[in-house]
Amino acid sequence: MIYHVAINVMPLKDLLDPQGKAVMGGLHNLGLTSVQDVRIGKRITMEIEASSGEAATKIAEEAASKLLANQVMEHFEITIL
Amino acid sequence: MIYHVAINVMPLKDLLDPQGKAVMGGLHNLGLTSVQDVRIGKRITMEIEASSGEAATKIAEEAASKLLANQVMEHFEITIL
Structure with missing residues (x-):
């Protein structure tokens, strides 16, 4: 069967996110x-x-832990759509 | 009240996504x-x-239509977390 899967990769809460800061500005x-x-x-x-x-x-x-997310700086969550 | 909101911005289905192709490879x-x-x-x-x-x-x-998404190439969806 084919599953549609979404992976969200976000910067860790404790880290600064300069891109987000710029967008907020x-x-x-x-x-x-x-x-x-x-x-x-x-x-x-x-x-x-x-x-x-x-x-x-x-x-x-x-896929997320090997390629998509850098777990030093990011966390990921997986949802089946 | 403070709402936590997520905006997902994805490339339109009809467009090629070379970054996605590379990741698939x-x-x-x-x-x-x-x-x-x-x-x-x-x-x-x-x-x-x-x-x-x-x-x-x-x-x-x-925010999404004015700044975050380019609606010629992307669509967005909003969810309240």
Whole structure:
């Protein structure tokens, strides 16, 4: 069966996110001053051929930890769509 | 009230995603050959001070359409966390 899987890779909470800071400044300049604490990460979607949702999650976990996320600076979460 | 909002910005389905193609190649080289159709986008999280969830969504929509997403090449979806 084919599973549609999304992996969200976000910077760790304790780390600065200068890209997010810059975007927050841009939003404030556009008048959206109620926006705070912007953080920017990646979202990767993929199709995984697997026998079960669990097996698909395992493959996605392997993909995330081996290639997509740098776990020194980022954490990831996996959802089946 | 403060709402935690996530905005997912993904490349449109009809467009090529060369970054996703490259990542798919990398995953295949790692032995994860069951992975297909990798697409890579952005995930932006923020805190929005607003009177209601609807108002927060409206602000996030404005942020996405004015600054975060290029709607010629990308579409976005907003979720309140």
